Amino acid sequence: MTTLLGFVRTVARLVRADVTKLSRYWVVVSGFVAIAILAVSGMMIFYRIEQTANVTADSGYDFALSVVNRLVDVSMPIVYVLVCILFAIDVSNSTVKCILTRPVTRMELLVSKYVTALGMVTLNVALLWAVALSGGAAYYGLGDLTENGYVIFSGGYVLGQFALGTFFLILGFASVAAMGVAVSAFSSTMGGAIIIGLIFFFVLGAISVIPASLGLTVSSGGESFLLSFSSLSLPKQPLVPLGVLDDLTTGVAIESWWIPPIQRMLVVCGCHLALFFTISAIGVRKRDFTL
Amino acid sequence: MSPAPPVVAEHLKKRFGSVSAVEDLSLTVEEGKVYGFLGPNGAGKTTTIRMLLGLIAPDGGSVRIFGHDIRRDFKLAIRCVGAMVEGPAFYPFLTAHKNLQLFGRLSGGVPAARVDEILDRVGLLRRAGQKVGGFSQGMRQRLGIALAMLEKPRLLVLDEPTNGLDPQGTREIRELLRQIRDEGETTVLVSSHLLGEMERICDRVAVISQGRMLREGSLDELLGADDGVVELVVEPDRTSAAAEVLTRRFQIEPRRIRRGHLELIVDGRAGASEVNRVLVEEGLAVHGLHSRRRSLEQVFVELTGEVSDIQ
Numbered sequence: 001m002t003t004l005l006g007f008v009r010t011v012a013r014l015v016r017a018d019v020t021k022l023s024r025y026w027v028v029v030s031g032f033v034a035i036a037i038l039a040v041s042g043m044m045i046f047y048r049i050e051q052t053a054n055v056t057a058d059s060g061y062d063f064a065l066s067v068v069n070r071l072v073d074v075s076m077p078i079v080y081v082l083v084c085i086l087f088a089i090d091v092s093n094s095t096v097k098c099i100l101t102r103p104v105t106r107m108e109l110l111v112s113k114y115v116t117a118l119g120m121v122t123l124n125v126a127l128l129w130a131v132a133l134s135g136g137a138a139y140y141g142l143g144d145l146t147e148n149g150y151v152i153f154s155g156g157y158v159l160g161q162f163a164l165g166t167f168f169l170i171l172g173f174a175s176v177a178a179m180g181v182a183v184s185a186f187s188s189t190m191g192g193a194i195i196i197g198l199i200f201f202f203v204l205g206a207i208s209v210i211p212a213s214l215g216l217t218v219s220s221g222g223e224s225f226l227l228s229f230s231s232l233s234l235p236k237q238p239l240v241p242l243g244v245l246d247d248l249t250t251g252v253a254i255e256s257w258w259i260p261p262i263q264r265m266l267v268v269c270g271c272h273l274a275l276f277f278t279i280s281a282i283g284v285r286k287r288d289f290t291l
Numbered sequence: 292m293s294p295a296p297p298v299v300a301e302h303l304k305k306r307f308g309s310v311s312a313v314e315d316l317s318l319t320v321e322e323g324k325v326y327g328f329l330g331p332n333g334a335g336k337t338t339t340i341r342m343l344l345g346l347i348a349p350d351g352g353s354v355r356i357f358g359h360d361i362r363r364d365f366k367l368a369i370r371c372v373g374a375m376v377e378g379p380a381f382y383p384f385l386t387a388h389k390n391l392q393l394f395g396r397l398s399g400g401v402p403a404a405r406v407d408e409i410l411d412r413v414g415l416l417r418r419a420g421q422k423v424g425g426f427s428q429g430m431r432q433r434l435g436i437a438l439a440m441l442e443k444p445r446l447l448v449l450d451e452p453t454n455g456l457d458p459q460g461t462r463e464i465r466e467l468l469r470q471i472r473d474e475g476e477t478t479v480l481v482s483s484h485l486l487g488e489m490e491r492i493c494d495r496v497a498v499i500s501q502g503r504m505l506r507e508g509s510l511d512e513l514l515g516a517d518d519g520v521v522e523l524v525v526e527p528d529r530t531s532a533a534a535e536v537l538t539r540r541f542q543i544e545p546r547r548i549r550r551g552h553l554e555l556i557v558d559g560r561a562g563a564s565e566v567n568r569v570l571v572e573e574g575l576a577v578h579g580l581h582s583r584r585r586s587l588e589q590v591f592v593e594l595t596g597e598v599s600d601i602q
Contacts, residue, residue: 010397017393021382024389094380098438101344101374102397103366288347 007111010104014112015119018086022116025089031082035075035124039131042074043067047139060136061145061158062249067132069242072125072169076176076235077201079124083117083180084197087284088187110185110284114277117177122170129166145249152251161248164257165241168265172238175269178276179204179234185280185287201235208233231264234272240265295358297322297371297446297478298343304351305338305502312338313502316352320446320480320495325472327493328482329591335502336482337377340450343480344374356446370398373444375452379435383424387415387434390423395441405441413437414463428455436464440471447471449481453488461488468492490514490587500595513590519556520546521563524579525570527551536573541566551578 022028046067050056056063087110090096099109136142145153180197187193208230215228240261248254298320305313313335320326330336341347343354345361345368354361359368381390388406395401410416413433423431432455439447452468453461469492471477483489489496490510497507506513525533527550534553537543543566547554557563563580570577 013397013399017396020389020393020396021385025382025384089382093382094378095382097346097376098380098394099397100346101369101372101376102394103370104397105365288341 007108010108011112011115014099014104014109015115018112018116019119021089027085028082031078032123032127035078035127036131038074038078039067039071039128042071043131043135046070047135056140058140059145059249060133060140060142061162062136063140064129064132064136064142065162065242065245065249067135068125068128069239069246071128071132072239072242075124075128076173076238077198079120079173080176080180080197080201081194083120083177084184084187084193085190086113086116086181087184088190088193091187092189106284107281110181110281113181113184114178117181118170118174121173121177125166125170125173129162145251147251153248153253158248161254162245164254165245168241168244168257168262169238172240172265172269175272175276176201176234176238178273178280182276182280182283185283204233205235206233208236231268234269237265237268294322295355296320297357298326298480299355300339300343300352301354302352303339303342303349303354305335305342305347305349311502313342313349316499316502316504318497318504318507320478322478323472323475324494325468325479325481325492327489327496328480328499329484329486329489329496329587330482330499331484331595334499336499337450338502339499340374340376340448340480340482344372344376344448345369346376371445372448373439373442373446374448374450375435375439376448376450378451378454379431379438381423381431381434381438384422386420386422387426388419390434391438391441394438398442401441409437409441410434412440413467429457429460432456433460433464436467440477443476445477447477447479449479451483452481453483453485461485465492486587486591496587498591498594505594506590510587514587519558519562520582521555521557521566522579522581523553523555523566523570523577525551525553526576526578529575532573533570533575536570536575537566540569540573 047063050063090099096109100106133142142155144151144155145158179200183197183200184193187196210229210233212228212230213226214230215226218225218227244254244257244259244262296319298318300319301317303313303316304311316335316339328336328339338347342349343356343361345354345365348362356368357371361368381387382393385393387410388403391406391409392401392403395406407416407419410419413436415430415433415437418426418430423434426434432452436449436452439449449468453464456464465488468479468481471479472492472494481489481493493510495507495509496513498505498513523533523545530548530551530553534545534548537545537553537555543555543557545553545555555566557566567577567580
């Protein structure tokens with residue numbers, strides 16, 4: 001128990017140190033400013049398009065969800081690049097040796113990077129929702145969800161479901177971020193981490209364009225199963241919760257979040273998370289920091 | 292039971308591919324001393340220090356810091372240590388003060404007053420608010436030493452602390468290390484290839500070359516005890532007169548005589564003073580009278596046969 005408490009305390013100190021330095025590092029600050037600008041301008045452009053095409057649902061929630069759905073795809077590579085430098089920033093500045101000559105173990109350092117990455121992902125999603133919901137409120141209002149004057153869902157219910165969807169979205173994003181940290185853990189320069197990280201990102205993302213009918217057929221107990229290659233994709237997986245929320249704004253209640261698409265997303269992302277964490281843990285534990 | 296020594300390394304080995312960086316190296320650093328770790332560039336000093344601090348895993352052997360195994364009880368071992376390994380490292384986009392505060396936080400937090408105090412001690416207090424990216428190599432070096440000393444460690448490990456410093460900076464660091472030694476609360480392990488500097492501050496030294504320990508001991512053991520050999524410098528044309536006075540008044544036959552220089556054996560410092568007094572009394576101007584003890588550089592060259600990297 002004392003050991004666990006000590007572990008958590010050290011990780012918290014490392015995360016705080018990361019927040020201190022990253023919030024003063026122009027690359028990271030610029031990244032989040034870019035996301036904010038992208039969110040605001042994207043939201044305004046989306047409103048203009050809706051007005052021009054006259055296809056608005058007249059619902060702030062629907063508008064907000066549509067904005068997040070589109071912007072999350074754009075902002076994800078930016079956050080991913082920022083995550084890629086998390087470990088590399090300490091290796092390239094050689095500050096990793098200053099950290100590791102203090103009472104900090106390599107595992108604590110690695111876990112702290114994962115926590116910081118999760119924080120960056122959360123900040124990104126929160127920023128998008130904040131902008132999108134503000135736009136939704138300003139353009140259409142955010143009261144109860146109604147249709148023809150009848151209340152379908154209360155505002156509280158919709159926001160609660162949005163929060164749940166965001167939770168699953170962040171879980172999925174965490175596995176993407178894990179790939180960034182794993183790449184970073186093996187890199188000696190920030191440029192190298194970004195380039196290698198982006199190659200992994202786009203290669204794993206490209207798998208999702210493979211038709212779901214392509215894969216490996218596995219026989220078990222006389223029955224055949226198809227293991228689709230597309231389910232190995234990573235960047236597209238976290239977007240599943242936003243697809244589930246789409247039904248909500250059309251008036252369909254979400255009876256359960258524990259549905260096959262979410263289960264599959266959790267399994268795929270969970271496997272990726274475990275894989276990347278294991279790879280980075282082996283790398284960081286074995287690595288000679290001959291800097 | 293006597294307390295465990297600050298550093299006990301036994302049979303350390305490290306290979307990088309086919310190159311053997313450190314081979315069967317053992318050393319013990321005693322508490323309260325300044326221990327010099329000498330060797331030319333590429334001798335294995337930094338690799339050894341990295342192993343001592345757990346930054347790299349040795350291929351063989353063990354390291355104990357104040358009795359704690361650096362691999363098994365890393366936190367207990369490293370808590371007593373302040374280190375600067377192969378040059379200072381900081382976040383260039385943070386100020387000197389913020390950098391120290393940030394690293395201090397990892398050990399549980401250091402009060403801002405202590406950060407100011409240590410910056411003052413290395414002469415950087417006026418630069419505390421400046422970003423490290425704009426610092427010169429010398430300033431970074433001093434900041435690195437400040438970081439190593441931040442939490443008042445019981446063991447201070449400094450790898451080439453005077454690298455990149457001008458003569459004034461080197462003198463300041465030497466004075467700082469002397470102060471630390473005189474305070475007696477901190478044991479210092481310092482590596483360098485600047486033998487002159489090491490001779491001035493170390494109590495005990497180890498000479499390594501090509502990853503092997505060549506010699507370890509106190510300065511007296513390495514340089515040879517003061518055996519009374521002194522060099523006398525007089526007016527060149529009074530060399531014979533000086534030799535005659537030494538023979539007549541002290542029954543001393545100079546071992547070697549060159550024009551203006553006489554090498555002789557006297558009985559301690561008092562003997563040298565007496566020789567000086569009598570020569571002056573006999574009307575001979577004494578231009579110099581100094582011990583002929585070997586320098587660390589001479590010992591080093593004898594041991595390693597290397598002269599290119601050392602100063």
